[in-house]
Amino acid sequence: MDENSNNEIKDLVITRLETLPSDAVISLGSSGEFTKDQMIESVRRGDEVGQKMIEIEMTFLQGLKEGILYGTTSSHNETGI
């Protein structure tokens, strides 16, 4: 992905994060907990947590594209018997 596209995605994710309430905290399990401002800074820096947030946003956008929001549940996450 070229730098322009990368920056566009970062801007998109940051714009979305800015809609979070000011006292919201994002829990990302073992990665830790982050306030809105901390997460925005992580995305801006492109660190590991910021990359994870971008992945979450991309999954959301992909879900929109695939119509997941209007679909039903699936069994594609089942392994084994």
Place this chain on the structure above:
Amino acid sequence: MVQHLLITRPEYDYTTRYISAWAEKYLKLAAQKGYAIIDLKRERANRKEFESIAKKRKPAFVILNGHGNSDEVAGDDDEILVDSKTNASVLADKITYALSCQSAKKLGVRVGTYPHTVYIGYREDFAFLRLEKYGRKPTEDMLAGLFLEPSNAVVISLLKGHSAGDSFSRGQQEFMRNIQKLLTSKTKPDEYSALRFLIWDFKYLTLCGDKNKSLL
């Protein structure tokens, strides 16, 4: 015969305190249903006690709340309780639900290979939002509830005797119900922002092993 339910509930940061507090909701139901509950809370969520009880009491149902990664689930102060390489067999012949990051990726797959065994968890980080003002009263935080109620729905369904496969589907349905609820025009902006995290959790909820196993 009375069935044992073994639950781990570390409470050493906000994330673990939240998931521990929300677990109270299904523990009441478990007590009503007659399960003998072994509650490894706070410092009791350590490997020695966990392994000892899992072997001696042979719980039918194990609920792991805590931080984790693809190979491990931790207890108090990040002490590893169970991992894919050394003691995964402690979960053999049981139903396990892990509200823990990524553990279904490798640990769950390993556990799911044992006969008559099922592991439901998450292949990626379990993400949720909370509001700071509810730090001391997590169960009043309805923003967090959007995530923790669907998680609880898996456990409640299992406690009611439904199969692991049906309970997994129930969890998915509850995530989807909240996702669709947030798409309505009446949704507040802070709730709408939860959508991307809900879809993430929905996508990575995973069942490994025997989907026909139940607590009946």
